[in-house]
Amino acid sequence: MEFDDIHKNLVEILGDDNVYLNEDMSKHSSFKTGGMADVFITPSSKEKIVESIKAINKYDVPFTIIGNGTNLLVRDKGIRGVVMSLYDNFNIVRVEDDKIIAQSGALFSAISNYACRASLAGLEFASGIPGTIGGAAKINAGAYGGEFKDVFHSATLLKRDGTLIEADLEYMNYDYRGSSITDEIIVEVIVKLTPGEVSTIRNAMVLLAKKRKEKQPLNIPSAGSTFKRPKGEYAGKLIESAGLKGYEIGGARVSIKHAGFIVNTGEATSTDIETLIKKVQEIVEKNSGIKLEPEVQIIGEE
Ligand SMILES: Cc1cc2nc3c(=O)[nH]c(=O)nc-3n(C[C@H](O)[C@H](O)[C@H](O)COP(=O)(O)OP(=O)(O)OC[C@H]3O[C@@H](n4cnc5c(N)ncnc54)[C@H](O)[C@@H]3O)c2cc1C
Incomplete structure (x- = not known):
């Protein structure tokens, strides 16, 4: 074309x-x-x-x-x-009382820092999540017991026919790592937080950053947790129990540090990663009877 x-x-x-x-x-x-x-x-x-x-x-x-x-x-x-x-070029953020109003390309972690400086608690969990607030609002990003839906107030969405609408919590219909958003563009997001002590908020963020650094392969390319957490289980534990820690296809590897992460060791292609995702699903299902569902969104021409 x-x-x-x-x-x-x-x-x-x-x-x-x-x-x-x-x-x-x-x-x-x-x-x-x-x-x-x-x-x-x-x-x-x-x-x-x-x-x-x-x-x-x-x-x-x-x-x-x-x-x-x-x-x-x-x-x-x-x-x-x-x-x-929308990342990088559409990221203005402002604080109004207990709310933060953000263009959807602003980094979720940067908004977490804004909240801390404004003595607003509730976004500590977001400090190490490397995506935008638009991405977080679409997939209901979460970590360490916090979820985007807990702080969501409202959002401006652009429908594919070019009309703008305001969405509330009911419209977003959040569940674990999911929302009702299909082809709408999330343009602006408002989160509602709770007044808190800057030092308490900062300490919580520092603690979570330390935990992340200890447990996750942050210095190797990945997309975070590859799979959603199955009910009552941990994807990483199931993958490890299936003997797949360190398993490699081409340049893609099940992280040795955290089996829930697939990493690019340097020369991986997307095909290597997608093939490894399918292989992990197959072996884990054989081993535990549980079918892991990817959290990573696979897009583009097959
Ligand atoms: C090292 C590492 C650690 C991570 N840790 C976590 C974690 O603890 N918890 C967690 O939940 N995730 C984690 N992630 C995954 C990721 O950071 C989050 O899912 C994040 O919310 C994705 O945001 P993004 O802007 O990168 O979205 P993208 O990856 O660019 O897109 C993700 C999805 O959101 C859609 N989307 C993005 N922006 C918009 C928009 N403005 N309007 C409509 N749809 C949109 C895309 O179409 C796509 O479907 C981690 C990733 C890495 C690499």
Whole structure:
């Protein structure tokens, strides 16, 4: 498919610096793997996001929204159509009383730091989660007993027909690592927190960072926990019990430090990682009767 026309149209809206043809998605995925996106855009305001969607709607092309790519595995053949990335260019955050209002490309961990400085408790759990608040709001990110839904107040969503709507907790319909969001773009998020002591909040964040560093392979590319936690079990424990710690396919490996993480040892392709995900599912199911479900979202052309 030719993208010259759509490229020209999007450059008129977003400027040359925010529209890329054949963008290497390994630069936008924490696994550091994946093929090219046909068109990659980075709008910097709500108005530009809306205008871009209306322009894209004039063409019959697939559309993908991403945040910081820390929960994504992009296949080696890349992504057809237009990818909109909101990380890095759409990240203004402000505090109003006990609420934080954030553009959806702001990092969840940065918002956790804002909250601490503003003496607001409730986001300590988010301090080590490397994604955007948009990504966290979509998948109900959580850690160490905290979940995004516990602090959610409301969100502005852009529907694919170009209309903006306000979403409340009922609309989001959160469950474990999931929400009702399918193809809506989360544009702005408001979280509601509780007044607290800066030192208490900071100490909790420092403690969680220490735990993470001890338990997780943070210095090797990954997308965090590869699998969702099965009811009453731990994915990492099941994988370890199946003898898979350190198991490798190509450059993909079940982390030796934490079996719940699949890591890229340096030269992995997305195919290596996807094949290893399937192999782990198969062997764990044989060993325990439990089918692990990926938490990582696998996207792109098969
Ligand atoms: C080292 C490491 C540790 C991690 N630890 C945790 C953890 O403790 N807890 C946890 O829950 N996760 C963890 N993760 C995974 C990841 O950081 C979170 O899932 C995060 O919320 C994903 O945000 P993102 O911006 O990177 O989203 P992406 O990976 O870019 O996208 C994830 C999904 O959200 C959608 N999405 C993103 N932005 C928007 C938007 N604005 N509107 C609509 N949809 C959107 C995408 O389409 C995709 O479906 C970890 C990852 C790493 C690499």
